[in-house]
Amino acid sequence: MKAILCLVACVAIGPHVIAPYVIAPYVARDFSPASFQAPRRPQRIVSLVPAVTEMLFAMGAGDQVVGVSSYDRHPPEARTRTRLGALVDPDVERMLALKPDLAVVYGTQSDLISRLERAGVPMFSYEHAGLPDITATIRRLGARVGRADEAGRLASRIERDIEAIGSRVGGRLRPRTALIIGREPGALRGIYASAGLGFLHDMLETAGGEDAFADVGRQNLQVSIEVLLARAPDVILEMHPPEAWTPERIARERTLWRALPALPAVRNDRVYILADDVVLVPGPRVAQGIRLIAETLHPAAFRAGGRTP
Amino acid sequence: MLTVRDVHFGYGGAPVLQGVTLSVRRGDLVGILGPNGSGKTTLLRLMAGALVPQSGQVLLGQQPVGRHARRALARRLAVVPQETHLAFDYSVIEIALMGRYPHLGAFEVEGAADLAIARAALALTGTAHLADRPFDTLSGGEKQRVVIASALAQLADGLTGTPAADLRVGDDAVLLLDEPTASLDIRYQLEVASVLGRLHDERRLTIVLSTHDLRFAASMCATVVLLGRGRVLSAGPPREVLTAERVAELYEIDAGRAAPLLPV
Amino acid sequence: MTPLPLRRGLPLVAACFLAMLAAVLAAPFLGSTPIALGRVFDRGIPFADNVDAQIFFIARLPRAAAAALVGGTLAAAGVVFQGLLRNPLATPYTLGVSAGASLGAMVAITFNLMLPLGGVAPASLLGALLAVMVVYGLSTVRHRGFSTTVLLLAGVTLNAFFSALILFVQFIGDFAQTYRALRWLMGDLDVADYTPILTALPLVAAAFAVFAWLARPLNLLSMGADAAATRGIDVGRAERLAFFGASLATGAAVSVGGPIGFIGIIVPHLVRLLVGSDHRLVLPASTFFGAAFLVACDAVARIVLAPIELPVGIVTAVIGGPFFLWLLVRKR
Numbered sequence: 001m002k003a004i005l006c007l008v009a010c011v012a013i014g015p016h017v018i019a020p021y022v023i024a025p026y027v028a029r030d031f032s033p034a035s036f037q038a039p040r041r042p043q044r045i046v047s048l049v050p051a052v053t054e055m056l057f058a059m060g061a062g063d064q065v066v067g068v069s070s071y072d073r074h075p076p077e078a079r080t081r082t083r084l085g086a087l088v089d090p091d092v093e094r095m096l097a098l099k100p101d102l103a104v105v106y107g108t109q110s111d112l113i114s115r116l117e118r119a120g121v122p123m124f125s126y127e128h129a130g131l132p133d134i135t136a137t138i139r140r141l142g143a144r145v146g147r148a149d150e151a152g153r154l155a156s157r158i159e160r161d162i163e164a165i166g167s168r169v170g171g172r173l174r175p176r177t178a179l180i181i182g183r184e185p186g187a188l189r190g191i192y193a194s195a196g197l198g199f200l201h202d203m204l205e206t207a208g209g210e211d212a213f214a215d216v217g218r219q220n221l222q223v224s225i226e227v228l229l230a231r232a233p234d235v236i237l238e239m240h241p242p243e244a245w246t247p248e249r250i251a252r253e254r255t256l257w258r259a260l261p262a263l264p265a266v267r268n269d270r271v272y273i274l275a276d277d278v279v280l281v282p283g284p285r286v287a288q289g290i291r292l293i294a295e296t297l298h299p300a301a302f303r304a305g306g307r308t309p
Numbered sequence: 310m311l312t313v314r315d316v317h318f319g320y321g322g323a324p325v326l327q328g329v330t331l332s333v334r335r336g337d338l339v340g341i342l343g344p345n346g347s348g349k350t351t352l353l354r355l356m357a358g359a360l361v362p363q364s365g366q367v368l369l370g371q372q373p374v375g376r377h378a379r380r381a382l383a384r385r386l387a388v389v390p391q392e393t394h395l396a397f398d399y400s401v402i403e404i405a406l407m408g409r410y411p412h413l414g415a416f417e418v419e420g421a422a423d424l425a426i427a428r429a430a431l432a433l434t435g436t437a438h439l440a441d442r443p444f445d446t447l448s449g450g451e452k453q454r455v456v457i458a459s460a461l462a463q464l465a466d467g468l469t470g471t472p473a474a475d476l477r478v479g480d481d482a483v484l485l486l487d488e489p490t491a492s493l494d495i496r497y498q499l500e501v502a503s504v505l506g507r508l509h510d511e512r513r514l515t516i517v518l519s520t521h522d523l524r525f526a527a528s529m530c531a532t533v534v535l536l537g538r539g540r541v542l543s544a545g546p547p548r549e550v551l552t553a554e555r556v557a558e559l560y561e562i563d564a565g566r567a568a569p570l571l572p573v
Numbered sequence: 574m575t576p577l578p579l580r581r582g583l584p585l586v587a588a589c590f591l592a593m594l595a596a597v598l599a600a601p602f603l604g605s606t607p608i609a610l611g612r613v614f615d616r617g618i619p620f621a622d623n624v625d626a627q628i629f630f631i632a633r634l635p636r637a638a639a640a641a642l643v644g645g646t647l648a649a650a651g652v653v654f655q656g657l658l659r660n661p662l663a664t665p666y667t668l669g670v671s672a673g674a675s676l677g678a679m680v681a682i683t684f685n686l687m688l689p690l691g692g693v694a695p696a697s698l699l700g701a702l703l704a705v706m707v708v709y710g711l712s713t714v715r716h717r718g719f720s721t722t723v724l725l726l727a728g729v730t731l732n733a734f735f736s737a738l739i740l741f742v743q744f745i746g747d748f749a750q751t752y753r754a755l756r757w758l759m760g761d762l763d764v765a766d767y768t769p770i771l772t773a774l775p776l777v778a779a780a781f782a783v784f785a786w787l788a789r790p791l792n793l794l795s796m797g798a799d800a801a802a803t804r805g806i807d808v809g810r811a812e813r814l815a816f817f818g819a820s821l822a823t824g825a826a827v828s829v830g831g832p833i834g835f836i837g838i839i840v841p842h843l844v845r846l847l848v849g850s851d852h853r854l855v856l857p858a859s860t861f862f863g864a865a866f867l868v869a870c871d872a873v874a875r876i877v878l879a880p881i882e883l884p885v886g887i888v889t890a891v892i893g894g895p896f897f898l899w900l901l902v903r904k905r
Contacts, residue, residue, distance in 0.1 A: 071747070087748055182749055184693050185685045188765040190753055216880060222756065224763045226632035227880050229624060230606040244685045259765050262620070262627040359802055383805030396659035396795040397850035403578050407793060411805035415786065418853075424577055463804060 041146030042102035042122075046095050048086055049126045052104045053078050054283035055138050059150040067098050073277065074285070096121075102145065128219075131202030134282050135159055154284060161287035162206060165294050168301045169208030175234035175297060177209035178265070181220060183238075188225070188256055195221035199282040200239070207294035208301075209235065229262060235297060236265040238273040245275030272296050310335045310515060311356060311483055316365035318351060325351045326539040328365075333517055335480060338509045340530030341519040344560055348539045349519035350391070353487050356517065357388045370481070383411035385479065387460035389486040393452060395444055401455050402440040405431050408462030426465050429476045430458040434504050450497025453489060454504060460484055461508075478512060486518040490525055502529055523570055527551055535559050582854040585847050589861035596868040597641050601633035603872050605879030631766070639764045639829055640871045640885075641864035644836055646777050646826040648844075648863025649784055651837030652856055653819040656791035657812060658721055661845075665823040665837040668728030668816075672735035673704025674827040675758060679739050682754045683746035693757065694769050694828045701824025707731055709816065719812050721798075759884030760833035762871050773825040780822035783814050784856055791815070791852040833886045835893030836863050842900060 046067035047053040053072045056065050068081045082098060085091040090112050095103065096119055103116055107127040116123055124144055126137065135155040142151020179194040179201070194200045195216040204211055212233040213221055236257060250273045257263070257271045265271055274296065279289040295302045311333040318326045325348045333339050341349050354360045355367050358374035367374045369386065377385075387408070399407075405427035406419055413419065419427075431437040434454040439447060447455065464482040469475050489505070490498040506529060508514045520526050526533050527547040535542040535550060537559045543550045557567040602610070608625040612618065620626060650665040658667070665671065677700020680686065681693045711727035713719060743751045764770065790811040793801035802808045823837075840863040841855065848854040870888040877883060 088751070089744070182753060184682065184753070184757075187693065189693075189763060190756060190761060192753075213880075218881075221880070222882060223880075224632065224875065224882050225636075225765050226604055226606060226628050226763075226875070227882075229627050229632050232624065260631065262624070262631065267621065354799070357803055359799055379807060380805040383803065386803070388799070388803040390797070390800060393796060393800065396656075397661065397845065399792075399795075399850050400578060403792075403849070403851060404796075406578070407796070407804065410789060410793060413789075418579060419577055 042100075042144075044098060044100050045102045045104065045145065046084060046098055046100040047072075047104035048084060048090055048109075049104050049106060050074075051134075051281050051283035052124075052126055052137070052141065054281060054285065055141055055151075055154075056104075056145065058284035059138065059142055059145075059147045059154050061145050061147050061150075064145060067095060067100065074281070074283075092116075128198065128282065130197075131162075131199050131206065131282075131286070134199065134286050138284065158284060158287050162290060165287065165291050166206055166208075169294050169298045172208055172298055172301060174208055174210040175270070176212045176231070177204060177235040177237055177297065178212045178223070178228065178231070178233040179204050179209075180236060180238040182240075186253070186256070188259060191223045191228070192220045193223045195219070199286070200280075203279070203286065203290050203293060204237075207290045207297055209237070209293065209297050225260070228260070232264055234264045234268070234270060236263070236271045237293065237296065238271075239279050240273065240275045241277055241280060242275045245273070250275060310370065310481060311517070312366075312368040313352070313356060314366045314368065316352075316355060316362040316367060318348075318355060318360060318362050320351075324539060326355070326362075329536070329539070329541055330365075331534050331541060331544055333483070333515060335515055336509075336513040337515055337517075337532055338505075338530050339517045339532045339534060340526040341517065341534045341536050342521065342523065342526045342559070343519075343536035344521055347536045349521075349536055350487050352536065353388070353485050353517070353519055357386060357485055358382060359388075369483070380411045383463060384466070385464070385481055386483045386485065387463040389453070389456050389460050389484070389489060391488040391491055393444075393456050398443050398445060400440070401431065401436060401442050401444055401447070402427060404444055404455055405440075405459050405462050408459040411463060412466075422467070423462075425468060426476065427458075427462045429468060430462040430465065431455070433461060433476060433508070434458040435500070448497070449493050450500050453493065453497070453501050457484075457486075457489075457501070457504060464514075478514060480513070481515075483515045483517065484508070486516065488519055488521070490520065490522065498525065505529065523551065523556065537561075578849065579851060579853060582848040582851065582858075586854055586858045586861070589844070589858045589865070592865040593641065593645070593861040593868075596865040597637050600637040600640070600868045600872050601629050603876065604628065604633055605876055632763075635764050635767050635770065636762055636871065637868055638767070639762045639770055640868040642770055642773065642777065643762065643826045643830040643833065644840075644867025644870075645860040645864035646780070646822050647833065647836040648840035648859040648866075649781065649856055650819040650823045650826070651863075652841045652844075652852065652859050653784060653787060653791065653815050654837070655841060656787075656794055656852060657815040657819065658725055659795060659797075661842065662838070664834075665819065665826075666732070666832065666834070668708055668724065668820065669704045669731035669735060670701050670708075670820045670823045671827045671832040672732045672739070673707075674698065674701040674824050675832055676700045676735050676739050676742070677703070678757050678828075678831070679742040679746075679754050682757065683742050683750050694772065698773075698824055698828040701820070701827060704731060704735065705817070705820040705824065708820075719809050719816075721812060724816065756884065757831050758886075760831040760886030760889075762830045762867075762885055763882075764829070769829045773829050776821050776825040780818045780825075781860075783818035787811065787815055787818070788852040788856050792850075795850070831886065833867070833889055835889040835897075836867060839889075839893045839896055840866055843896075 043064050045065045048069045050069055050072045053068050054074055057075050057078060062077055065081055067084045068078050069086045070083050071086055072078045084095050087106055092115055100121055102124060103121050104124045104126060105112055107125045135158055138151050138155040142148045180191060181194060182192040184190040193213055194211060195218040196211055196214040197217055198219040201211050212231045254271050254273055257266050260266055274292060278285045279292055313329055313331050316326055316329045341352060343349050355362055361375055409419055409423040431440060434457050436451060436454050436458055439451060461476060464478050465476045466479055467477045469477040489501050505516060509516055533547045533550045534544040535555060542559055543555050551571055553564050553567045556570060557564040606628055608628055612625040613629045647665055654663045654665055654667060655661050674697040678693045678697040681696035686696055708727045708731055712724040743754050790806045793804050793806050798808050840859050844855055844859045844862055848858050871885050874883040874885040874888045
C-alpha cells in the first residue's frame with residue numbers, strides 16, 4: 001500500500017520537478033530585450049495593462065497597437081482595438097491570433113508568460129510600483145518600441161508638470177488624509193485605504209497631503225472604524241472609477257460620512273469623492289491626477305493665476 | 310375499544326393492507342403475527358393514527374383515531390417502536406420524562422409529580438437503577454424496557470397507593486408495540502415478555518403487539534391475528550388459530566414443514 | 574429525591590449568560606488603540622473632541638453588540654438545524670441559506686447596487702430569503718408532507734449551485750470587486766452604527782420566539798418523527814417552524830456580519846458537553862455562549878495584528894477546526 005502511494009506521488013510530482021531542467025534549454029526564460037531577436041519597432045503590440053496602453057498612445061506609438069485590455073478607456077482610439085481580457089482572464093487565443101510582436105503583460109501573470117514564451121512572443125513585463133517608476137517605465141517602453149525620443153520628451157514633460165504642482169503646494173500645511181480606494185457601496189463598511197506604499201500614496205504626498213496610514217507600509221489596508229477614529233484624518237478623499245458615479249450618487253455617498261461626526265474631516269466638511277480614472281491609472285496623465293488631488297486638498301493654491309501649461 | 314374496519318392502505322402504488330378488519334377489546338393482549346413484509350408495522354402505524362387509511366376506518370372508542378386531539382390521543386395511546394435511535398445523548402430518566410410531555414402545557418415544565426411518575430415507570434420495567442445512565446450505553450433489552458417505561462409514563466395519569474407509589478393507568482389506555490423482541494437475545498426477550506405480561510395481568514393494560522415469532526405470540530397473547538400479505542387470515546386464541554395449515558398458509562411453506570414450528 | 578435533570582442544568586445556563594454579559598461589557602475596553610477609561614466617561618470633555626469616548630461608543634460598542642447578536646443567533650440556529658435534521662453535524666449553512674445571502678452580497682458588490690438601508694446587507698438578506706423559498710419549494714413540490722431527507726438534499730444542491738453562481742459573479746467583477754467580495758465572505762463585524770443591528774433585530778426576535786416554543790418538540794424529534802408524533806407533537810408544523818425560524822435567523826445574522834463559520838457547530842457541541850441534550854437548556858446556553866464566543870473572537874481579530882484586522886471568520890476557523898478534530902478523535 002505504501003509503495004503504491006509513493007509511486008503515485010512520484011508520478012504526480014516528478015514531472016513538475018524535472019520539467020524546468022528538461023525544457024528550459026529550449027526556451028529563453030529571460031525575456032529582456034537583449035536575449036530576444038525582437039524587432040526594433042514592433043508593429044503589432046498587444047497590451048493588457050491600461051496604463052501602458054495610455055503610455056503607448058501618448059508617445060505616438062498608437063498605430064503600432066493592435067490589441068488592448070478590457071479595461072482600456074483612454075484615449076478614445078484605444079477603444080477601437082481588439083479587447084483581450086485583463087489581469088485575471090487574459091484571452092491567450094485571441095492574443096496569439098493577432099500575431100503580436102510584443103506583448104505587454106503583468107509580471108505576476110506567470111501562466112500567461114510561460115505560454116507566450118512557448119509561442120515565441122517577446123514580452124514587456126510591468127508591475128505596479130511608485131510614482132517615479134511611471135516615468136522610468138515610459139522611457140523603458142519608448143526604447144523598446146522604437147520611440148525613445150518621444151518617450152523621453154513625454155517623461156520629461158510629466159516630471160516638469162509634477163514639479164510645478166509640487167512647488168505650488170509646497171510650504172503649505174499638509175492635511176492628514178485618508179485616501180479611500182474602495183468601500184462597500186452605500187455603507188461605511190469594508191473600507192480600503194492607501195497605507196504608505198504605491199503610486200497612489202506617492203500621488204497624495206506629491207499633491208501636498210499626508211497619508212494618514214503611512215506608517216503601516218502597505219499598498220492597501222482594510223480600515224476599521226476604530227482605526228479611522230484613532231487616526232482622525234483632516235481630509236477624506238475617496239477615489240473611484242467613473243462608472244456608475246453620477247453626481248447624485250456622489251452627493252448621496254458623501255452624506256454617509258455624517259455617521260462619524262467625530263472625524264475632523266467630517267466636522268470641517270472636507271469629504272471629497274473623485275470619480276475619475278485620471279487619478280487611478282499610473283500612466284501619462286498622472287500629472288493631471290496629481291493636480292486634481294492637489295486642487296482638492298489646497299484649493300487656495302490654484303485659485304489665483306492661470307493653469308499650468 | 311380499538312377497531313380497524315376494512316382498512317386498505319398502500320405506499321405509492323403498491324397496496325400493503327387490503328381489507329383488514331380486527332377489533333381490540335379493553336384489557337386484551339393481541340398479537341399480530343406475520344412474516345416480514347406482511348404489513349404489521351403499517352397496521353400498527355394506522356392504529357396509532359400516524360397514517361391515514363386510504364379506505365376504511367380506524368376507530369378509537371367511537372371516533373376515528375385521526376379526529377382525536379393530538380395531545381389527548383397521546384395521553385391514551387402510546388407506541389413502542391422496534392428500535393429507538395437517538396440523534397443526541399439523553400439519559401434514561403430524560404427519556405422517561407419525555408413521556409410526560411403530552412400532559413404538560415405549552416411552556417410548562419415537568420414537576421415533582423411527573424418525576425415521580427417517570428421513576429415509578431422505570432421501576433415497573435426494572436430499569437430504575439439506570440436512571441442517570443446515557444441511553445446509548447444500554448443493552449438492547451435495557452433500551453427496550455426504558456422505552457416501554459417512557460410509554461407507560463405517557464399513559465399514566467397519576468400515582469396510587471402508599472407507601473410504595475405505584476403507576477395508575479387509565480382503563481382506556483392502549484400500548485402498541487412493534488416487534489418488541491425482534492432484535493433481542495433470548496434473555497432480553499424473556500425480560501420484555503415478563504414486563505408485558507405483568508402489565509397485562511396486574512393492570513389489565515390493553516396491549517397490541519406485532520411479531521414474527523410464533524412462540525412468543527403463542528405464549529404471550531390471549532388473541533392472535535394472522536396477517537399475511539396484507540390480509541387477515543385468521544384471528545382468535547392461539548390454540549385455535551395456530552394450526553399447521555394456517556401457519557403454512559401464513560408463511561407460504563408446506564404444511565408438513567410447518568408442524569415442527571408450532572408451539573407445543 | 575434528586576432534582577429534575579432540567580433544574581440541574583440551570584446554573585450552567587446562568588453561567589453562560591454571565592459570560593455573555595462579561596464579554597459584551599469588557600470588549601469595548603479592549604482594542605488596538607489604547608484608550609483611557611477616565612477620559613471615556615468624562616462628561617467634561619465635549620464628545621467631538623473626546624477621541625477615547627468616540628472610539629468606545631462609536632467604533633467598539635456597536636461592534637460588540639453586533640458580535641453578540643450574530644454569535645448568539647448563529648449558535649441558536651445551529652442547535653435548531655441539528656434538531657430538525659436530527660444530525661449533530663448540521664450547521665446553519667447546511668441548507669443553503671448562507672449561500673443565498675452570500676450570492677446577494679456578491680451581486681450587490683459587483684454590480685454596485687444601492688438598495689435602501691444601505692450597503693450590502695439588504696441584498697444579502699434578499700438572497701437568503703430567495704434560498705429559503707427555493708429550498709422549501711423543492712422539498713415540498715413532489716411530496717405532500719415536509720420531508721427532512723428531501724430538505725437536506727435540496728439544501729445541499731442549492732449550496733453547490735449558489736456557490737457556482739457566486740464564483741461566476743466574482744469572475745465577471747473586476748479585480749477590486751472580487752477582492753472586496755472575498756473579504757466579505759470572511760466575515761466582518763465592523764458596523765459603524767446600530768442600523769444593521771436594528772434592521773436585523775425584528776427577524777431575530779421573531780425567530781427566538783419560535784425557538785422558545787420549539788425546545789420541547791425538538792427533544793421529542795430527536796427520537797424520530799414517528800416517536801414524536803405518537804407523543805402528541807404536530808411534526809409537520811414543528812419542522813416547518815424550525816426550518817423557517819432557523820433559516821431566517823441565519824439570513825439575518827449573515828446579512829449583518831457575513832458568513833462567519835464554525836459558531837453554529839462548535840458552540841452547540843460544547844454546550845451539549847456541559848449541559849446535556851435537553852433543548853430547553855441547550856438553546857439558551859448556546860445563545861449566550863455563542864454571543865460571548867464571537868465577541869471574544871472579534872476582539873482577538875481586531876487586536877492580534879493591529880492595525881491590520883484579521884477577518885473574524887479566520888479566527889473562528891482557527892479555533893473551530895482543531896476543536897472539531899479533537900471532537901472526532903475523542904468520541905468512541
